[in-house]
Amino acid sequence: xxxxxxxxxxxxxxxxxxxxxxxxxxxxxxxxxxxxxxxxxxxxxxxxxxxxxxxxxxxxxxxxxxxxxxxxxxxxxxxxxxxxxxxxxxxxxxxxxxxxxxxxxxxxxxxxxxxxxxxxxxxxxxxxxxxxxxxxxxxxxxxxxxxxxxxxxxxxxxxxxxxxxxxxxxxxxxxxxxxxxxxxxxxxxxxxxxxxxxxxxxxxxxxxxxxxxxxxxxxxxxxxxxxxxxxxxxxxxxxxxxxxxxxxxx
Ligand code: PEP
Numbered sequence: 690x691x692x693x694x695x696x697x698x699x700x701x702x703x704x705x706x707x708x709x710x711x712x713x714x715x716x717x718x719x720x721x722x723x724x725x726x727x728x729x730x731x732x733x734x735x736x737x738x739x740x741x742x743x744x745x746x747x748x749x750x751x752x753x754x755x756x757x758x759x760x761x762x763x764x765x766x767x768x769x770x771x772x773x774x775x776x777x778x779x780x781x782x783x784x785x786x787x788x789x790x791x792x793x794x795x796x797x798x799x800x801x802x803x804x805x806x807x808x809x810x811x812x813x814x815x816x817x818x819x820x821x822x823x824x825x826x827x828x829x830x831x832x833x834x835x836x837x838x839x840x841x842x843x844x845x846x847x848x849x850x851x852x853x854x855x856x857x858x859x860x861x862x863x864x865x866x867x868x869x870x871x872x873x874x875x876x877x878x879x880x881x882x883x884x885x886x887x888x889x890x891x892x893x894x895x896x897x898x899x900x901x902x903x904x905x906x907x908x909x910x911x912x913x914x915x916x917x918x919x920x921x922x923x924x925x926x927x928x929x930x931x932x933x934x935x936x937x938x939x
Contacts, residue, residue, distance in 0.1 A: 690893075690897075690915070690916055690918050692893075692894060693849075693894060693895075693896055693918045694728065694729055695727070695728040695729070695896075695912070695918055695919040695939055696728060696729045696730070696731060696853060696896050696898060696918065696919035697728045697729070697730050697731075697919050697920050697922065697932070697935055697936045697939075698730070698731040698732070698733065698754070698782075698816060698853075698855075698898060698919065698920070698921045698922065698926075699716075699730075699731065699732040699733060699921075699922050699923075699926025699927075699932055700733045700756060700784060700787070700900075700921060700922065700923050700926060701732065701733065701734045701735060701738075701756070701926060701927060702735075702756065702789070702923060703735060704735070704927055705734055705735055705738050705927070706738070707738070707741065709738070709927070710738070710741055710742065710745050712927065712928060712929045713732060713734075713742055713745050713746060713751075713929075714745050714746075715929035715930075715933075716730070716732060716746075716749075716751055716929045716932050716933060717745065717746045717748075717749030717750075717751045718749065719929060719932075719933040719936070720749055720750045720751050720933075720936070721748075721749045721750060724933065724936045724937065725750035727936060727937075727939035728919060728936050728939050729750070729752075729919075730750065730751040730752070730936065731751070731752045731753075731754050731781065731782055731816075732746070732751060732752075732753060732754065732926060732932075733753075733754035733755060733756045733782070733783070733784050733816075734753060734754070734755075734756070735756065736755060736756075736770050736774075736775070736778070739753060739755060739775060739778040739779060739780055740778040740779055742779070743778060743779020743780065744779070747779075752781040752782065753779055753780055753781065754775075754780050754781055754782035754783055754784065754813075754814075754816070755770070755772075755775035755778075755780045755782075755783040755784070755813075756783070756784050756787065757770075757783065757784060757785065757787070757790055757804070758770060758771055758772040758774075758775055758783050758785065758804055758807055758808060758811075758813075759771050759772075759804070759807065760800070760803035760804050760806070760807045761807070762807070762810070762811075771807065771811070772804075772807040772808045772810060772811035772813055773810075773811045775811065775813060776811040776812055776813055780813055781813065781814060782808075782813055782814040782815070782816055782853070783804075783808045783813050783814075783815060783816065784816045784818060784855075784921075785801050785804040785805050785808060785815050785816065785817055785818070785842075786798075786800075786801030786804070786805075786817050786818045786819065786838075786842050787818045787857075788818060788820055788857060788859045788862060789862075792859075797841075798837070798838055798840075798841025798842045799841060801817065801818075801841070801842040802841060802842050802843070802844055805817050805842070805843070805844050805847070805852070806844050806846075808851075809844075809846070809851050814850075814851055814852065814853060815847075815851065815852050815853070816853045816854075816855055816898075816921070817842055817843055817847075817852060817853070817854055817855065818855045818857050818900070818921070819834075819835055819838035819839060819842060819854065819855070819856060819857070819880075820834075820835075820838075820855075820856055820857040820858045820859050820861075820862075820900075820901070821834040821835065821858055821859065821860075822859045822860060823859065823860035826858065826860065831858075831876065832875075832876070832879045835856070835876060835879055835880055835883065836879070836883050839854075839880065839883045839884065839887065840883075840887070843884070843887065843888075845887070845888070847888055847891075847895070848888075848891055848895075849891055849894035849895040849896065852895060853895070853896045853897075853898060853919075854880060854884065854895060854896070854897045854898070855897075855898040855899075855900050855921040856873075856876055856877060856880055856897060856898065856899055856900065857899075857900035857901050857921060858876075858901050860901075861900075861901025861902050862900065862901050862902070862923060863902070863923060863924060864901075864902060865902050866901075866902060867901060867902050867903075867907060867911065868901075870910060870911075870914055873899055873911065873914050873917065874914050874915055874916070877897050877899070877914065877915065877916035877917055878915065878916055880897050880916070881893075881897060881916050884897075896918040896919055897916055897917065897918050898917070898918060898919045898920055898921045899911055899912075899914070899917045899919075899920055899921070900920060900921030900922065900923070902924075903920045903921075903922050903925060903935060904924075904925045904931060904934075904935065905925070905931055905934030905935055905937070905938070908920065908934070908935040908937075908938035909938040912935075912938050912939065920935060922935055
């Protein structure tokens with residue numbers, strides 16, 4: 690989108706140990722060696738790795754992020770991690786409302802909304818994920834679902850500085866399947882329109898990422914679609930060669 694610097698973001702999910710930090714370093718070095726001219730980069734890692742990931746990436750243009758946060762700042766929530774804790778560990782951003790959180794942990798739009806506000810409270814960028822299931826797509830409900838998720842998950846105070854939207858069709862995540870170019874274009878145009886209706890003029894500068902089976906071989910096709918301002922990459926973010934290959938599509 691004119692005037693928007695692309696963002697290539699990774700999501701390591703429940704993958705990675707200290708042995709994976711060399712991949713992260715290679716990603717950092719790849720962006721330092723010139724890819725940063727094309728796009729911003731963010732790798733969201735498990736909380737156990739975040740502090741070391743942030744250290745590893747410190748002298749590179751690549752930022753480290755979290756994969757989820759609790760809505761509260763602290764308290765009696767065993768096993769949960771607050772946005773403030775992610776910030777303290779070196780995160781710049783946090784993913785909220787990933788479909789795996791919505792499915793595995795029953796997160797509703799209201800929960801995702803609260804988590805996005807928690808991210809801002811801590812000074813993090815919120816990467817808010819939305820997307821339809823296979824049944825919803827087959828039922829012709831995709832655009833309605835996206836409207837409902839934007840209405841429920843994206844707080845009114847969202848700005849292009851504090852918020853990134855990731856469109857991730859649930860059926861395309863980790864499956865090797867991707868929507869057609871026309872379907873991606875339709876979804877992203879719809880998201881832009883709904884954001885404009887909700888947020889006004891600032892929606893024209895908000896990044897809308899595509900996520901779901903992005904890899905080096907399909908990146909240039911997906912990333913050149915109108916209103917696609919970058920990618921959220923799961924599996925292919927675990928290997929530096931793949932992640933860098935995606936960014937090279939720019
Ligand atoms: C994701 O987890 O956000 C994702 C898009 O995964 P994958 O790239 O593996 O489909």
